[in-house]
Amino acid sequence: xxxxxxxxxxxxxxxxxxxxxxxxxxxxxxxxxxxxxxxxxxxxxxxxxxxxxxxxxxxxxxxxxxxxxxxxxxxxxxxxxxxxxxxxxxxxxxxxxxxxxxxxxxxxxxxxxxxxxxxxxxxxxxxxxxxxxxxxxxxxxxxxxxxxxxxxxxxxxxxxxxxxxxxxxxxxxxxxxxxxxxxxxxxxxxxxxxxxxx
Amino acid sequence: xxxxxxxxxxxxxxxxxxxxxxxxxxxxxxxxxxxxxxxxxxxxxxxxxxxxxxxxxxxxxxxxxxxxxxxxxxxxxxxxxxxxxxxxxxxxxxxxxxxxxxxxxxxxxxxxxxxxxxxxxxxxxxxxxxxxxxxxxxxxxxxxxxxxxxxxxxxxxxxxxxxxxxxxxxxxxxxxxxxxxxxxxxxxxxxxxxxxxxxxxxxxxxxxxxxxxxxxxxxxxxxxxxxxxxxxxxxxxxxxxxxxxxxxxxxxxxxxxxxxxxxxxxxxxxxxxxxxxxxxxxxxxxxxxxxxxxxxxxxxxxxxxxxxxxxxxxxxxxxxxxxxxxxxxxxxxxxxxxxxxxxxxxxxxxxxxxxxxxxxxxxxxxxxxxxxxxxxxx
Numbered sequence: 325x326x327x328x329x330x331x332x333x334x335x336x337x338x339x340x341x342x343x344x345x346x347x348x349x350x351x352x353x354x355x356x357x358x359x360x361x362x363x364x365x366x367x368x369x370x371x372x373x374x375x376x377x378x379x380x381x382x383x384x385x386x387x388x389x390x391x392x393x394x395x396x397x398x399x400x401x402x403x404x405x406x407x408x409x410x411x412x413x414x415x416x417x418x419x420x421x422x423x424x425x426x427x428x429x430x431x432x433x434x435x436x437x438x439x440x441x442x443x444x445x446x447x448x449x450x451x452x453x454x455x456x457x458x459x460x461x462x463x464x465x466x467x468x469x470x471x472x473x474x475x476x477x478x479x480x481x482x483x484x485x486x487x488x489x490x491x492x493x494x495x496x497x498x499x500x501x502x503x504x505x506x507x508x509x510x511x512x513x514x515x516x517x518x519x520x521x522x
Numbered sequence: 523x524x525x526x527x528x529x530x531x532x533x534x535x536x537x538x539x540x541x542x543x544x545x546x547x548x549x550x551x552x553x554x555x556x557x558x559x560x561x562x563x564x565x566x567x568x569x570x571x572x573x574x575x576x577x578x579x580x581x582x583x584x585x586x587x588x589x590x591x592x593x594x595x596x597x598x599x600x601x602x603x604x605x606x607x608x609x610x611x612x613x614x615x616x617x618x619x620x621x622x623x624x625x626x627x628x629x630x631x632x633x634x635x636x637x638x639x640x641x642x643x644x645x646x647x648x649x650x651x652x653x654x655x656x657x658x659x660x661x662x663x664x665x666x667x668x669x670x671x672x673x674x675x676x677x678x679x680x681x682x683x684x685x686x687x688x689x690x691x692x693x694x695x696x697x698x699x700x701x702x703x704x705x706x707x708x709x710x711x712x713x714x715x716x717x718x719x720x721x722x723x724x725x726x727x728x729x730x731x732x733x734x735x736x737x738x739x740x741x742x743x744x745x746x747x748x749x750x751x752x753x754x755x756x757x758x759x760x761x762x763x764x765x766x767x768x769x770x771x772x773x774x775x776x777x778x779x780x781x782x783x784x785x786x787x788x789x790x791x792x793x794x795x796x797x798x799x800x801x802x803x804x805x806x807x808x809x810x811x812x813x814x815x816x817x818x819x820x821x822x823x824x825x826x827x828x829x830x831x832x833x834x835x836x837x838x839x840x841x842x843x844x845x846x847x848x849x850x851x852x853x854x855x856x857x858x859x860x861x862x863x864x865x866x867x868x869x870x871x872x873x874x875x876x877x878x879x880x881x882x883x884x885x886x887x888x889x890x891x892x893x894x895x896x897x898x899x900x
């Protein structure tokens with residue numbers, strides 16, 4: 325399918341296990357890009373047996389052109405919040421694609437070209453609850469991939485977050501963005517700048 | 523109802539808001555995946571607007587309720603999926619026979635029986651046409667994106683009211699649950715059609731009077747007109763008849779009111795069919811897959827186009843024949859073991875090779891599956 329893809333098309337998968345809020349994260353991401361970012365977007369999800377305990381996922385396709393085929397074929401970006409999701413979906417990530425994992429749960433990564441951030445642990449320690457790990461990971465995804473702007477995400481988070489959780493979600497989003505920026509620096513130092521210094 | 527002009531909505535949500543925009547006054551249903559969001563939203567939206575929502579004991583009761591509400595003048599709708607659609611067939615026939623407008627949304631999932639509640643299929647394509655017994659001519663339309671879910675729900679009501687007939691809107695699991703950007707139109711941008719009203723004095727009224735258009739003006743219960751409604755074959759007065767002339771008149775009327783108006787009822791989309799040697803036929807979500815496949819194949823220098831029926835039944839025969847004027851190959855892509863292909867084979871001239879690409883494992887077809895067919899046969 326690679327030959328069929330227009331270069332403007334970006335395919336993203338947010339994955340983990342049922343209950344981690346990945347469908348919700350997919351909606352937030354799609355709305356930030358589609359409504360506040362003014363690009364075409366299609367969000368689909370896989371549910372059924374998978375959503376009950378096993379790997380769960382939410383896919384977002386972004387394009388400047390009309391999106392005909394709404395599902396993903398080769399991922400440009402994979403966010404994996406569990407080891408199982410990372411193992412299941414890494415083969416769908418295309419060569420050179422971006423892998424972001426929650427190192428709280430993902431201990432074995434299939435490649436060293438990965439952005440590893442302990443979202444759940446930091447959410448628990450800094451925000452006081454692990455449930456905002458999904459929103460935190462979106463912040464990091466924005467900083468790392470630049471497919472969405474932080475302020476676009478912030479507007480959606482504030483409008484869609486359950487009442488009373490806005491502050492925690494906003495804090496998680498900003499924390500995630502900072503973690504993402506730091507991860508980008510580390511990644512650059514390791515793979516881009518380091519070889520040049522030798 | 524969303525106020526912002528642009529919203530990110532699921533197909534099911536857009537369908538429900540389309541029903542609100544069409545001024546639906548009554549919804550009766552029984553929740554079933556993957557259609558439940560439609561009922562859920564209308565349970566919230568309709569009572570706030572003076573409408574009624576009722577969760578019935580099953581789908582048999584649901585369609586009975588909407589037929590009754592429509593006979594009393596309310597624009598009525600239900601939403602379901604395969605197993606519920608099967609239960610509705612008997613009363614659906616009653617609505618065709620009694621010529622009572624109503625809208626039935628079927629968000630298709632895998633079957634037969636309870637099948638695949640959370641997986642996609644288009645395997646009710648033929649059931650939508652032949653599901654109930656007897657001779658009748660259903661109007662069945664299908665959406666392929668979230669925006670169309672909104673607008674086609676309105677169109678379903680308009681056709682239903684205009685032709686005094688049930689209208690079936692076919693969606694599918696992928697479309698029902700997919701989120702896309704949609705522009706919610708202003709109220710004054712939406713055109714609504716109302717059923718032809720009875721204007722003669724009550725004593726003169728014939729509920730099934732044969733008119734030039736084959737569509738009889740409709741008096742609603744409670745408006746002062748006294749008349750009889752029955753599922754038995756009836757005369758112009760609505761009373762059961764066994765007179766062969768009256769029987770034939772009734773069945774011709776049911777046929778002609780639809781089949782003499784196909785130019786109005788049948789709509790379709792086409793892309794690059796004008797000089798196409800190959801035409802892909804697909805509806806619903808698969809039409810999007812086919813559109814992608816056609817773009818890929820065209821880049822590889824195939825002279826290929828897409829024909830997407832928006833009205834499935836009656837099939838837009840005239841438009842299709844024009845679209846395949848120069849075609850030697852027609853590829854029918856469906857999420858079933860081959861249903862619409864029978865209609866395509868019936869219509870296509872013998873010189874045209876009609877082949878199918880079918881997927882029925884619960885997953886949406888991939889564009890490459892269609893492209894491979896193009897390579898194989900093109």
